[in-house]
Amino acid sequence: MLAGVLVALLLLPTAFTAGVSTRDAAGWFEDVPDGIDTSGVPERSTILAADGSSIATFYFQNRIDVRMDQIAPVVRQAVLAIEDSRFYQHGALDSKGTLRALISNLGHGQVTQGGSGITQQYVKNLLLTQATTATQRKDATELSAGRKMRELRLAVAMEKRYSKDEILRRYLNIAYFGDGAYGVEAASRHYFSKTAAKLTLPEAALLAGIVRYPYAYDPVNHPDAARQRRDVVLARMAQLGWIPQATADAAAKQPVQLHVHQARNGCVESSAPFFCDYVQREILTNAAFGKTKADREKLLKQGGLTIRTTLKWKVQKAAQKAVDGHVPPRNSAHKAAAEALVEPGTGAIRGMAVDRDLGPDNQRGKTWINFAADADHGSSIGMQSGSTFKVFTLAAALQDDMPFGTMMDAPTSFTPTGYRDCDGRRVGDPNASLRNSADGEGGKQFSLVTGTWHSVNTFFLGLEKEIGLCETVQMAEKLGMRQANGKPLEEYPSFTLGFNPVSPLRLASAYAAFAARGRYCRPVAIASVTDTNGKPMKVPSAGCKQVLDKGVADAVNYILRGVLTQGTAAGSGIGRPAAGKTGTVDNFSAAWFAGYTPDLASAVWVGDPRGGYKYPMDDLCMSGECFGEVFGATIPAPIWQDTMSAALDGTAETDFHSPPSHYFSMGDGQTDPSKKDKKDKKDKKGADPSPTTPPTTGPPTLAPSPKP
Known part of the structure; x- marks a missing residue:
């Protein structure tokens, strides 16, 4: 109830303009939508040789979805510390953050702050990722009361559907970490050439600092800004008592050490380029992988397929x-x-x-x-x-x-x-x-x-x-x-x-x-194909x-x-x-x-x-x-x-x-x-x-x- 009232007040300037009462806005907010679609998050597909080694990868966004136990606990701590430290205490909305945004919005007569927590950020990323047209992308990014209302409403629904751990896992897998890396696993492999399960405290803090402004804090293109932001994350973790101050100070003294690995996209750099190209064309031309060429291309570049070849x-x-x-x-x-x-x-x-x-x-x-x-x-x-x-x-x-x-x-x-x-x-x-x-x-x-x-x-x-x-x-x-x-x-x-x-x-x-x-x-x-959930797909027979x-x-x-x-x-x-x-x-x-x-x-x-x-x-x-x-x-x-x-x-x-x-x-x-x-x-x-x-x-x- 409090969340509904806060949202209604948050949107008060727009509600007055549209002739909508606060009570109506709060009631609409509490009416949670059914059938929420969380699909459509692009994941990269991998082509493997018969022995399971990699031949090539294809992606629209370089992303690898991983389980929570495949993400180092220190990564989760670092992200929560800088983005939403009360994530496990509040519901879909953080009342303190929302009240801060309310004061700002009332003062400006328009929506300037949203007090977004992890759940809201996940929803925002999801809507943007699912957008396939220019109009949808505009709706997902515009600074408006309508967009904020939709996001908050969906955030409540997400909290009812998923556990906190699952929401955090989804957020870490969808967030953009700069320099073409989507999700914490792809970011870890890109910046440090290791999996997210093996990240150290300084590395985790560096990644956590990127997500607020990926283009400004990208350590490849803006190393000084990235380091300063990393140290802010470390200080915040110490302030919250999640790590000792001495540990934070020691980590802050370490230089940023990157081992950048560019994920290959397509067959050009493959060690078996023409075989790879053959597999790619098989998927793009065979109706077994989609009714239209556009469907098949989307499946290959966004479907998170694991393609085991011969x-x-x-x-x-x-x-x-x-x-x-x-x-x-x-x-x-x-x-x-x-x-x-x-x-x-x-x-x-x-x-x-x-x-x-x-x-x-x-x-x-x-x-x-x-x-x-x-x-x-x-x-x-x-x-x-x-x-x-x-x-x-x-x-x-x-x-x-x-x-x-x-x-x-x-x-x-x-x-x-x-x-x-x-x-x-x-x-x-x-x-x-x-x-x-x-x-x-x-x-x-x-x-x-x-x-x-x-x-x-x-x-x-x-x-x-x-x-x-x-x-x-x-x-x-x-x-x-x-x-x-x-x-x-x-x-x-x-x-x-x-x-x-x-x-x-x-x-x-x-x-x-x-x-x-x-x-x-x-x-x-092609010997076998499994989708992003590990479900086998039908493949052409000999x-x-x-x-x-x-x-x-x-x-x-x-x-x-x-x-x-x-x-x-x-x-x-x-x-x-x-x-x-x-x-x-x-x-x-x-x-x-x-x-x-x-x-x-x-x-x-x-x-x-x-x-x-x-x-x-x-x-x-x-x-x-x-x-x-x-x-x-x-x-x-x-x-x-x-x-x-x-x-x-x-x-x-x-x-x-x-x-x-x-x-x-x-x-x-x-x-x-x-x-x-x-x-x-x-x-x-x-x-x-x-x-x-x-x-x-x-x-x-x-x-x-x-x-x-």
Whole structure:
């Protein structure tokens, strides 16, 4: 009752002006509102690696909500001493403070003082924090009787709802402590690089002194004023008998010692910037985290989320070191490299590296584009994949039970006619002539095994025609492949030569399905998300499913293992069972390598962000090292080799499964006809003929047209 009368008197000048009686004002004040909203206080979100270590933080206001037992008692004492020493004795209103304000307001004819205690300050901060429009912010800060009345009324309601300890805890978590630090925990970490539970008396007094005027007493920008204010707090604590005078004097003699730590905001300074950016875009684009982009952005920057991801630092560091080592970020040729690593059988993205810093593209060595991901997760429209796409033709042939020893011609040139897409339309170009990258490959026969080992273009064009273009396309689609811009794969005869622009992440996920014996999982970066109250939120699923018979996958693995020992990537092994495929885009505009073990799959791209056809990778010198022509085995395979060796170091080996016996019905397919021909000639003539250009991976000399 006394509080109501005091408030009515406090607002007397305004009440008279508005024609409202003192009794009416007091009655309205005692009518406490229901359904008070205390939500909406911004808290920072944290992105964590699989081991719980921090990758990045996102915030609108740098705030970390903590429990009362996580705040040192001396902090609570210091704040109460200088802000509201009778907090635990009075109700929502401090009668003494309100009477002082009453006298001042009556003397001035307007509201000039409010006698605000901790509860009222909490309400004021809450209303300001919840304001989302200019009008709401004005209403929360204007010097008016209406604002003061609303605050006092809500303060009474807060005292009825919460205990004193809870109100104090909420206040300490919402108050602004200057220099971008909101709440006592963030302030403690910012100014002293420690938690609020470990603050000393001088440190607690310094923070307590800031909250009255955060901009004036900020110790970073106003150290002298901050120290003077700290000493005022210490003197007040001694005056109240909460600490001995000698203790206060000793603390006042200590200099202000700051250990400022700037909380990172966003991915730019992260140790895994492009993976971080991928996670950020996943949240901002996925409807699971909000109906609109604005809702999702608010959740990320204000929702206090704890986002546990799939990233493993060992894998990430290995990938980053490898791409930076082979394609330095500021290399003289302006080339770039990207790598994505996925765990077979789970879809978990274990690493993602680009040989650039995350930042403005007009600065050398930086880019905003995540070359490892699709457009919806990094703005990249993808890159042509080259011969890495031949694996889908191979898998389709094996799905039709084609034996390893099946022999097919690989002519010098190939005219793409007689193909039909999945709609039954004829596609192809009777005027085009596609050839192999090395003339020595033409005019021979290859088996399903050796044709793959040597990545013979005309062999795969014939194989694709034999089993069907649509079957090849459907195989790629079952394994998650689509264009990096999100559109379906285009269907033309040169499909098997890899003209579709894709991302390393999708390619790694497809190859991971072979490692997982035909089990495909969508790539996922987020393992779990909890909100500010620790409640789990629904996260995108990998949706793992068996899309390929285990035996077919085992047969693919059997053939691709030979690529690393006897094929285009011979010498790129990692000392344990592994398989892979090189890829070179026509005109040497880009190069790829995709490879895997049963435990980890990776895809590597190397190219020129300015345009691979305009800036091809032939006669290339990069940071002191020169290359004639860059194939998939030239730079991408060594990146893969270095990454996988380091990433899997110390882990137990896992072997592949043997393929079903029916694939050996025509032999193992490992005899190279070209070597047999040379041996026969040598046996007959007693001398080896002039050497034949060794089969290599590579593009057709005429770029495959994406038009029928």
